[in-house]
Amino acid sequence: MSRPVPTGLFGGTFDPPTIAHLLIAEWVRDELDLAQVWLMPAWTNPLKQGRSAADAEIRLRMLQKSFSGHDGFVVRDDEIQRHETSYTIDTLRALQSQYPQRKFTLILGSDSVLSLPQWKDYAEILERVEIAAVVRPGWDLKDLSPDMREKISVVEIPLLPISSTLVRERIAAGKSSRFLVPEAAHRLIEEHQLYR
Numbered sequence: 001m002s003r004p005v006p007t008g009l010f011g012g013t014f015d016p017p018t019i020a021h022l023l024i025a026e027w028v029r030d031e032l033d034l035a036q037v038w039l040m041p042a043w044t045n046p047l048k049q050g051r052s053a054a055d056a057e058i059r060l061r062m063l064q065k066s067f068s069g070h071d072g073f074v075v076r077d078d079e080i081q082r083h084e085t086s087y088t089i090d091t092l093r094a095l096q097s098q099y100p101q102r103k104f105t106l107i108l109g110s111d112s113v114l115s116l117p118q119w120k121d122y123a124e125i126l127e128r129v130e131i132a133a134v135v136r137p138g139w140d141l142k143d144l145s146p147d148m149r150e151k152i153s154v155v156e157i158p159l160l161p162i163s164s165t166l167v168r169e170r171i172a173a174g175k176s177s178r179f180l181v182p183e184a185a186h187r188l189i190e191e192h193q194l195y196r
Contacts, residue, residue: 004103006128006165008037008132009095011079011088013045013105014059016167016177017066018186020160024134027157028107029072032132037107038074040087046120054194056080057100083147092128094148104128105153110135113152114143121176132151 013146025037041059056063060077067073079096088106095104102128106129108116113133116122121122126133131152133141139150167177172195191196 005036006032006034006105007099007102008032008034008105008107008130009040009091009129010037011040011042011086011091011165013161014039014041015054015164016059016181017063018161018164018167018181019179020161022066022182024107024109024157025067028132028155030133031155032105034105035072037073039073040066040091041077041081042079043073044085045084046085046087054192056193058188058194061147062185062188065188066182068131068184087120089119089125089128091126093116096128102104105130105132107134108134109133113148116148117145137182153194154160168195 009023009026010021010028011020012021014021023083025039028034041056041063043056046095058174059081060075060080064075067075079091080091092104095102106125108131110133113131116125116131119125126148133152134157135154136156136158141152141154146150162180167180170180171189177189181189
């Protein structure tokens with residue numbers, strides 16, 4: 001029997017994808033020795049209020065273009081194709097059924113790790129996969145319950161203080177997003193006049 005293929009799952013709205021998203025995906029892939037990282041843009045995030053600023057198909061294209069030509073990364077449209085609120089547990093069930101030869105690790109930021117108890121069927125998520133918590137150096141697990149601590153691998157990364165929210169706010173204020181987002185995403189933002 002062959003060894004399971006270690007695969008990271010990095011979900012989010014990616015509205016828009018930033019250079020910090022690229023850095024996180026690459027860093028975690030290296031640190032955890034993952035064969036691939038699958039990027040999974042959400043149709044809608046159940047924990048975020050309101051719609052995404054950019055259409056799901058445009059966010060998907062920005063992500064695809066941002067990771068195009070980079071080995072080890074696969075942009076998947078599973079959650080977007082469902083055209084409904086994206087629940088991580090539903091995605092995990094489907095992927096584990098479809099790809100039993102893969103061992104999935106869920107890649108989350110520290111804020112998402114702390115909100116995990118609010119997620120749909122979060123106990124089942126903890127049973128199904130390991131979690132890589134991407135944190136700034138010095139972050140502490142003390143705020144997590146013991147059952148969560150044993151399932152979480154901490155990956156310290158010198159995170160850039162660049163978020164999708166920051167990028168949207170800068171563009172809305174008439175400022176540039178260049179060098180905050182991958183060049184391919186920047187071109188699509190300009191072409192479609194997004195976030196204005």
